[in-house]
Amino acid sequence: MLNNVALFVEPKNISLQTIDIPEIKETDILVKTAYCGLCGTDIHLFDGNIPFVNYPIVPGHEFSGEIIKIGSKVRNDLQIGDRVAVDPNLSCKDFQKKKCYYCMKDRKHFCLAWEAIGVTLNGAFAEYVICPSTVAFKIPENVSLRAAAFMEPLACCLHGLNKLEITQSDVVFIIGGGPIGLLMLSILKGTTSCKTIVSEPINSRRNLAKKLGADVIINPLNDEVFPILKSETFDAGVDIAIECVGSIVTAKQALDSLNKGGKALVFGVADPLSTINLDIHRLYSNEISIFGSFTNPKTNMKALDLLSKEILTPIPLISHEIQTNKIEETISLVKSHADNMNKILIKP
Ligand SMILES: [Zn+2]
Ligand SMILES: [Zn+2]
Numbered sequence: 415m416l417n418n419v420a421l422f423v424e425p426k427n428i429s430l431q432t433i434d435i436p437e438i439k440e441t442d443i444l445v446k447t448a449y450c451g452l453c454g455t456d457i458h459l460f461d462g463n464i465p466f467v468n469y470p471i472v473p474g475h476e477f478s479g480e481i482i483k484i485g486s487k488v489r490n491d492l493q494i495g496d497r498v499a500v501d502p503n504l505s506c507k508d509f510q511k512k513k514c515y516y517c518m519k520d521r522k523h524f525c526l527a528w529e530a531i532g533v534t535l536n537g538a539f540a541e542y543v544i545c546p547s548t549v550a551f552k553i554p555e556n557v558s559l560r561a562a563a564f565m566e567p568l569a570c571c572l573h574g575l576n577k578l579e580i581t582q583s584d585v586v587f588i589i590g591g592g593p594i595g596l597l598m599l600s601i602l603k604g605t606t607s608c609k610t611i612v613s614e615p616i617n618s619r620r621n622l623a624k625k626l627g628a629d630v631i632i633n634p635l636n637d638e639v640f641p642i643l644k645s646e647t648f649d650a651g652v653d654i655a656i657e658c659v660g661s662i663v664t665a666k667q668a669l670d671s672l673n674k675g676g677k678a679l680v681f682g683v684a685d686p687l688s689t690i691n692l693d694i695h696r697l698y699s700n701e702i703s704i705f706g707s708f709t710n711p712k713t714n715m716k717a718l719d720l721l722s723k724e725i726l727t728p729i730p731l732i733s734h735e736i737q738t739n740k741i742e743e744t745i746s747l748v749k750s751h752a753d754n755m756n757k758i759l760i761k762p
Pocket of ligand 2: 513515
């Protein structure tokens with residue numbers, strides 16, 4: 415059986431190829447991809463910025479699809495024809511291995527055998543993807559395959575937000591109104607009543623933030639950010655800052671924006687060598703907390719549940735649906751900060 419894939423042969427070199435699908439293992443399933451999100455990680459893969467990746471690789475880790483083949487030892491609640499969304503992060507359990515140190519501690523996202531479909535293993539910029547059945551989640555009937563392609567990024571956002579223990583009276587500052595910043599906003603709007611402030615330089619994304627219900631919208635290229643934050647918080651600064659860009663400037667901004675007791679979530683993927691100075695006296699005297707967030711352990715079901723209960727919908731975030739032959743062109747548009755680019759779904 416053959417598979418049409420977008421192969422990243424090496425950094426900055428995408429080749430559309432037809433390759434053989436290997437026999438699946440008895441605990442695996444074969445999924446026909448319906449939709450796969452294009453994520454910042456894929457752009458890092460294109461640029462060659464992820465140190466532990468071996469090329470050639472087929473990216474694509476935010477996907478939904480239909481099971482078309484099933485191994486003989488797959489758990490029996492999965493069947494051919496089922497619609498599934500897949501958690502791309504694999505740990506000891508998915509490889510049928512004895513638990514490593516982190517898996518024993520129930521922190522499987524730090525698994526010493528960690529691999530990810532679409533990052534270290536071939537993913538869903540392809541007609542078909544092989545997955546361990548242990549990471550497939552059945553899509554609730556009322557959730558579309560399009561919306562289900564957002565399970566993974568939504569679950570990542572939920573994992574980060576869980577750390578912050580946001581209360582209803584908090585003022586939350588979201589830095590960056592790209593797909594992740596706007597998913598964060600959608601979750602907060604659907605599940606809390608807190609005041610949200612979004613900072614984003616691209617016009618179309620600010621407009622979308624407004625449609626999604628952001629209470630205050632800042633254009634960091636024109637507006638004075640800190641005076642606005644102060645005017646929205648009785649001069650105190652914000653309770654929560656969520657950095658969704660991955661730059662030094664915005665990470666500093668997140669910390670500098672906090673009030674006493676404030677919490678910052680560093681969510682954006684920064685370059686590996688990025689560092690900032692920390693005012694450690696302020697950490698102490700103002701009880702500042704800083705959180706990191708990596709992938710999505712334990713939050714995939716919750717993500718599907720939010721979609722199924724229509725607490726939020728990611729559909730307005732989709733700006734483009736493309737085929738694999740447009741990936742390279744689309745990546746350069748995203749990198750040039752073109753207007754009207756938000757979430758891009760690939761339909762292989
Ligand atoms: Zn992603
Ligand atoms: Zn492990």
